[in-house]
Amino acid sequence: MPAGASALEMVLTGDPGLYSIVGLSLYVSLSAVALAAIVGFPLGAFLALVRFPGRGPLVVVINAFMGLPPVVVGLAVFLLLSRSGPLGFLGILFTPRAMIFAQALLVLPIIVALARQTIEDLWAEYRDELTAMGIGPAGRVATLLWDGRFSLVTTLLAGFGRAAAEVGTVMIVGGNIDGFTRMMTTAIALETSKGDLPLAIGLGLVLITLVIGVNAIAWGVRRVGELRAG
Amino acid sequence: MHGNFSDLPIEFAGASVRAGGVAILDRISLVIAPGAPTLLIGPNGSGKSTLIRLGMGLIAASEGRVLWGGRTSADGARCAMVFQRPVMLRRTAAANIDYALASTGVSRRARPKRIEQLLADVGLQALADRPARRLSGGEQQRLALARARARDPEVLFLDEPTASLDPAATKAVEDIVRATAAAGVKIVMATHDLGQARRLAGDIVFLVRGRVVEHAPAERFFTSPSTSEAAAFVRGDLVI
Numbered sequence: 001m002p003a004g005a006s007a008l009e010m011v012l013t014g015d016p017g018l019y020s021i022v023g024l025s026l027y028v029s030l031s032a033v034a035l036a037a038i039v040g041f042p043l044g045a046f047l048a049l050v051r052f053p054g055r056g057p058l059v060v061v062i063n064a065f066m067g068l069p070p071v072v073v074g075l076a077v078f079l080l081l082s083r084s085g086p087l088g089f090l091g092i093l094f095t096p097r098a099m100i101f102a103q104a105l106l107v108l109p110i111i112v113a114l115a116r117q118t119i120e121d122l123w124a125e126y127r128d129e130l131t132a133m134g135i136g137p138a139g140r141v142a143t144l145l146w147d148g149r150f151s152l153v154t155t156l157l158a159g160f161g162r163a164a165a166e167v168g169t170v171m172i173v174g175g176n177i178d179g180f181t182r183m184m185t186t187a188i189a190l191e192t193s194k195g196d197l198p199l200a201i202g203l204g205l206v207l208i209t210l211v212i213g214v215n216a217i218a219w220g221v222r223r224v225g226e227l228r229a230g
Numbered sequence: 231m232h233g234n235f236s237d238l239p240i241e242f243a244g245a246s247v248r249a250g251g252v253a254i255l256d257r258i259s260l261v262i263a264p265g266a267p268t269l270l271i272g273p274n275g276s277g278k279s280t281l282i283r284l285g286m287g288l289i290a291a292s293e294g295r296v297l298w299g300g301r302t303s304a305d306g307a308r309c310a311m312v313f314q315r316p317v318m319l320r321r322t323a324a325a326n327i328d329y330a331l332a333s334t335g336v337s338r339r340a341r342p343k344r345i346e347q348l349l350a351d352v353g354l355q356a357l358a359d360r361p362a363r364r365l366s367g368g369e370q371q372r373l374a375l376a377r378a379r380a381r382d383p384e385v386l387f388l389d390e391p392t393a394s395l396d397p398a399a400t401k402a403v404e405d406i407v408r409a410t411a412a413a414g415v416k417i418v419m420a421t422h423d424l425g426q427a428r429r430l431a432g433d434i435v436f437l438v439r440g441r442v443v444e445h446a447p448a449e450r451f452f453t454s455p456s457t458s459e460a461a462a463f464v465r466g467d468l469v470i
Contacts, residue, residue, distance in 0.1 A: 125317055128288060128313060129317040131288055132286060132309075132311040132313075133310075133329075133330060133333045133381065134306075134333060134334075135333055139333070143319070143329075147320040147321070149320075150320075229320060229321055229322060229325075229361050
């Protein structure tokens with residue numbers, strides 16, 4: 001049996017199970033990236049602009065955390081959110097919210113580290129001009145984030161790639177519950193261990209197609225934006 | 231928006247700027263008073279750019295001090311600056327002006343009219359919606375002038391604004407500088423182009439190796455310079 005056939009069939013016939021898995025994957029990973037960006041962009045800009053004791057080691061640690069093992073992040077969030085953990089009262093373990101939270105933590109160092117580098121390079125170019133215009137710290141951050149927007153899109157894509165590809169955190173904090181917290185990656189892991197390789201491969205192909213799609217859209221937005229605003 | 235005090239005269243009182251033990255500016259004593267444009271001339275490395283940055287308050291004096299209308303800080307001073315290679319924000323030409331207007335607290339409602347006027351003053355109204363970074367070098371320099379003027383400065387510093395421009399673009403910039411001076415803005419401009427200094431200057435500050443060698447009204451400087459270095463420079467000899 002050709003590997004992608006059953007998955008292709010599911011896509012073409014609009015299999016509701018598949019669509020809910022795809023939908024949840026996109027929802028969780030995009031939300032996680034959005035959350036990480038809201039926190040990570042200003043944080044990256046802060047690190048780029050402000051000199052303080054311990055900044056160097058902090059930058060090193062954040063750069064290193066770009067390679068955090070997902071299962072470790074998953075375990076940490078699991079402990080945080082478990083009933084006896086400090087955030088246990090939220091009662092969100094094994095829900096999509098927990099998965100978003102965990103993936104956001106996983107993606108955050110990537111966003112902060114890459115944003116810091118982008119903003120720092122831009123700041124080197126803008127420093128004199130913005131200082132001469134008397135722009136204060138908050139204005140500088142806003143200006144650099146806005147003028148760095150096309151480069152920062154790539155930062156978001158790196159974060160999204162990480163979130164969409166990982167299986168460790170969502171497996172641990174989501175639990176891979178059918179119809180509720182099952183994502184593409186956890187489904188692939190499950191189908192592989194069950195021996196349904198054609199379905200696993202098919203899901204893998206769908207996942208790769210989705211990631212390419214998201215990147216293509218981002219690329220298009222960036223191109224149009226650059227043409228219009230330079 | 232602005233206080234009632236004036237930032238002029240700008241007074242350099244024994245001001246030095248050192249970097250790594252080397253004096254880039256060496257005990258500068260100089261008063262920049264209201265009036266016709268002050269042109270800073272001198273060979274490369276004589277400290278023209280550093281003097282402008284010091285006057286703009288972008289750097290601090292290592293020794294001595296600088297006074298803006300008697301105040302020891304340039305904070306809130308109505309100074310604007312055009313760099314040799316101005317950095318265009320990654321936005322349209324109009325948005326670059328808008329940004330400068332917003333930075334001085336001009337209300338959102340009042341801005342469109344001002345933007346139109348400022349762009350028209352530098353002949354760029356047709357390019358308002360172009361990305362600023364796609365403009366030619368001369369157009370970018372004119373936009374930088376409009377952006378600096380948007381801050382409604384009392385003093386406008388220019389650091390060799392025509393250094394990399396062709397004669398037509400240079401003329402356009404000089405015309406804007408002249409119009410700006412005529413509108414009552416004090417111009418302080420560095421140039422290594424003697425012809426330009428002759429065309430624009432009210433007074434000349436002649437710098438060599440970080441020292442003010444001569445400060446004189448332009449006419450006197452060019453007809454009867456009082457130092458041999460200035461005389462050599464005016465003749466077109468190499469002053470090192």
